[in-house]
Amino acid sequence: MSSAFWQKSQLKLPVIQAPMAGGATTPQLVATVSGAGGLGFLAGAMLSPEQIGEETARIRALTDRPFGINLFVQAPPAPAVAELEPALKLLAPWHAELGLAPPSVPASFCQPFDRQFDALLALRPAFASFTFDILDAARMQALKQAGIQVIGTATNLAEGLAWAQLGADAVCAQGREAGGHRGTFIGPQEQSLRPMLSLVYELAQNLPVPVLAAGGIMNGKDIAGAMRHGAQACLLGTAFLRCPESGISAPWKQALAAAQSGATRLTRAFSGRMARGLDNRYMEEMAKSQDQLPAYPVTNALTGPLRAAAVQAGRRDLMSLWAGEGVALARELPAAELVAQLLAEWQAAYR
Secondary structure: OOOOHHHHOOOOOOEEEOOOOOOOOOHHHHHHHHHOOOEEEEEOOOOOHHHHHHHHHHHHHHOOOOEEEEEEOOOOOOOOHHHHHHHHHHHHHHHHHOOOOOOOOOOOOOOOHHHHHHHHHHHOOOEEEEEOOOOOHHHHHHHHHOOOEEEEEEOOHHHHHHHHHHOOOEEEEEOOOOOEEOOOOOOOHHHOOOOHHHHHHHHHHHOOOOEEEEOOOOOHHHHHHHHHOOOOOEEEOHHHOOOOOOOOOHHHHHHHHHOOOOOEEEEOOOOOOOEEEEOOHHHHHHOOOHHHOOOOOHHHHHOHHHHHHHHHOOOHHHOOOEOOOOHHHOOOOOHHHHHHHHHHHHHHHHO
16 A cells, blocks of 8 residues: 555545535635645635635645645536526526526626636646546646646546546546536436445556545545545545535535435536435425526526525525535534544554
8 A cells, every 4th residue: 555645645644625616615624634634625616717826825825735626627608598598487486486586697607617727727736636527638738747636537437547548647436425516527427326436446447547436435434445445545525514614504504414314316406417415395396307407507507596595595495505425424523623533533444
């Protein structure tokens, strides 16, 4: 194990804080995890290039340890108005229920990936990770020249092989248990819902680069299990959501605290891309019509006002409460304490 990814990266333990977009990942959380001996990751996907710079400056003011920045690889969509009409119709009753004006088409659907990428490159974090698609060769070359280590996301073997061939330094195997959005970019998302341990084992057997595990990892025992299957480090997201450093809303934290085992489901009703979160009324009532919604990021932008209003009103039945299958095991602890506990549990699992 002397050449394992986590040791080469000078971490105290094989824990990477998963980048969770939408406000969950704060500079405080990233810096605390890195400072405690793990690897913190800024979720840059929904931030403007300027915000990515500001958040990175805050992280660097709090720690001198390595950290990473994550982006969604995506082109700005330009859907025809006719394509959006079914979605606007579906969302109208929900808007009415919350006292909002009828849904409308936003000025833009996502942040400009090309400018986000340029900002990341200029900031030179130790690591950069990418999901939703794969980089082109020119961008990969630019990252290499800047000395930034690249982690790609894979939900199946074909994606893992594509990232390895491109020259990624590591590949994150995202199991079906993972909270938040699916990273699938080859084949239908429904056909890439492998259990984490099974996917990790397959990728570790077939890829020439380190494999990292993500999905349902909540404690040191889970970390040890993933590593026995070939993982060289583990990404934990849901495990950090109840930490005071996490930036999620109070209703979301309350829902996590009350969550039982089996409380999550996959949906594309909030964003147009399959994502796992706490089951609620919106997911259930939209299940039959969610396939009429346009792909991410269009639906994500269209539901933005609805989701924001639901948070303001404390309406957990209408919020996107992203969480993984292990949510019932999430602990309300300061991030540094959680990292220390994960280290102790992981070491104990090997004794």
